[in-house]
Amino acid sequence: MRRAMPRRRPSIAVTLLLPALLAACGSEAPTGPPPPSAEALAAVAPRPGADRAPLARAVDALFTAEGIGETRALLVLHDGQVVAQRYAEGFGPDSRFVGWSMSKTVTALLIGLLVADGKLALDAPAPVPLWQRAGDPRGEITVRHLLQMRSGLRHQENADPVYESAEVRMMFGDGRDDMAAWAEAQVLQHAPGSTFTYSTPTSVILADIAARVLAPGGSPAERRQAVAQYLQTRLAAPLDLRGLTAEHDRQGTMVGGAMVWATAADWGRLGELLRQDGNAADGTPVLPRGWVELMRTPSPAAPDYGGALWLNRPSGGDRQVLFATRGPADAFALVGHLGQYVLVAPGQGLTVVRLGKTDAPDRPALVDRLADLVAVYR
Incomplete structure (x- = not known):
C-alpha cells in the first residue's frame, strides 16, 4: 500500500512573490483612506465646493477622534452657503452656546458701531472717569489700545493658582458685583500701547464704555437695556441673529469678555460678516467701512492678534493659537475658552464654526483637526 505523499509548503520565494502575483491578477489591496460612513456623508451637502469625501472625513473626525475633547456643534459655510452641519446628541440648531472669549469680538463690533456713530474716537483717551484725574498715567490709554489688548493694565490672565487669575477674580471673586470697576481700578504694569x-x-472695560456712552448716568437696568437694544438694532436684526444674547453684572455692564451666547448659525453669520468686510449676506453694510480691516491688522505689540481677532500668523514667540505653519495666511478667528472657534479663511470663501468642550492640553490636537478641514478647500 502506497503512503500518501506529505503536502508541500509553499517555498519562501513563492511567499515573497505572492503580493506581486496578486497585483498582476488585479487583486491588489485597496490603498488610501476608507470611504466615509453614511453618517459622515449625511452631514455634508452633495456639492460642498470641495471634494465631498475628504470633507466628510474631516467633519467626522471632529466628532470621533480621540484626544480633542467633545465637539457639540460644527458648521461649515462656503461662499455663504451651509455645506456641512452636525450636532452632538442633546444639541441642535436652536441650542445657544456661550462664546467665552469669542464674546470679545462681539464687543469689538459694538465699539466699531459706536465709532461710526461718532460717539467714540479710537485714538482719544478712553472715557473712563477714574483715569481722567490729573497725573493718572492711565489717562493715556486709548480705545485702540483696549481693542488691541495693549492697555498696559495689570490683568494677569490664566494665573496659577487659578483663583488669582484676573478673569476669575473679576467674574467670580472680589470683582463680580461691579466687574468694570474692578478692571478699571488695576494699576499700570506697562506703558500704554507698549505690551x-x-x-x-x-473687554469688560470696553463694554462699560459702551454703556456710559449709550446710557450716561443710567441705572443698571437702563445701562443693560441701552446696550442690549443697540446690539439688537444695529447687529442682531440686520444679520438675523435670533439667539444672540449677553449676560450683565449687577451694575448693568455687559460681560463683554466672556458671556455672549448665540446659536451655531448665529456664530456662523458673525464669521460671514467679517469675511464679507462688514456686509450682511445681501450686501447691506452693517459695520463701518474699514472696521474689519482694522480688526484684521496685526497689533504693534502682537503679530498674531488684531482688534479682538486672532490672526493665522506666527506670534514671534512660543504662543500658537491657530495654525500659521499650515496656512492660509489670510485666515483669522474668534477663539474662546474650552475650544470655541469661528475660523474664517477669506481666500477659500470659508467660515467654520466649532463649539464644544476641549481642555487646554488637547487644544493643539483640536487645532490640527480644524486645519485639516480648512485644507480640504485649497
Whole structure:
C-alpha cells in the first residue's frame, strides 16, 4: 500500500512573490483612506465646493477622534452657503452656546458701531472717569489700545493658582458685583500701547464704555437695556441673529469678555460678516467701512492678534493659537475658552464654526483637526 505523499509548503520565494502575483491578477489591496460612513456623508451637502469625501472625513473626525475633547456643534459655510452641519446628541440648531472669549469680538463690533456713530474716537483717551484725574498715567490709554489688548493694565490672565487669575477674580471673586470697576481700578504694569496682554477684563472695560456712552448716568437696568437694544438694532436684526444674547453684572455692564451666547448659525453669520468686510449676506453694510480691516491688522505689540481677532500668523514667540505653519495666511478667528472657534479663511470663501468642550492640553490636537478641514478647500 502506497503512503500518501506529505503536502508541500509553499517555498519562501513563492511567499515573497505572492503580493506581486496578486497585483498582476488585479487583486491588489485597496490603498488610501476608507470611504466615509453614511453618517459622515449625511452631514455634508452633495456639492460642498470641495471634494465631498475628504470633507466628510474631516467633519467626522471632529466628532470621533480621540484626544480633542467633545465637539457639540460644527458648521461649515462656503461662499455663504451651509455645506456641512452636525450636532452632538442633546444639541441642535436652536441650542445657544456661550462664546467665552469669542464674546470679545462681539464687543469689538459694538465699539466699531459706536465709532461710526461718532460717539467714540479710537485714538482719544478712553472715557473712563477714574483715569481722567490729573497725573493718572492711565489717562493715556486709548480705545485702540483696549481693542488691541495693549492697555498696559495689570490683568494677569490664566494665573496659577487659578483663583488669582484676573478673569476669575473679576467674574467670580472680589470683582463680580461691579466687574468694570474692578478692571478699571488695576494699576499700570506697562506703558500704554507698549505690551500685549490678553485680558478678559479689558473687554469688560470696553463694554462699560459702551454703556456710559449709550446710557450716561443710567441705572443698571437702563445701562443693560441701552446696550442690549443697540446690539439688537444695529447687529442682531440686520444679520438675523435670533439667539444672540449677553449676560450683565449687577451694575448693568455687559460681560463683554466672556458671556455672549448665540446659536451655531448665529456664530456662523458673525464669521460671514467679517469675511464679507462688514456686509450682511445681501450686501447691506452693517459695520463701518474699514472696521474689519482694522480688526484684521496685526497689533504693534502682537503679530498674531488684531482688534479682538486672532490672526493665522506666527506670534514671534512660543504662543500658537491657530495654525500659521499650515496656512492660509489670510485666515483669522474668534477663539474662546474650552475650544470655541469661528475660523474664517477669506481666500477659500470659508467660515467654520466649532463649539464644544476641549481642555487646554488637547487644544493643539483640536487645532490640527480644524486645519485639516480648512485644507480640504485649497
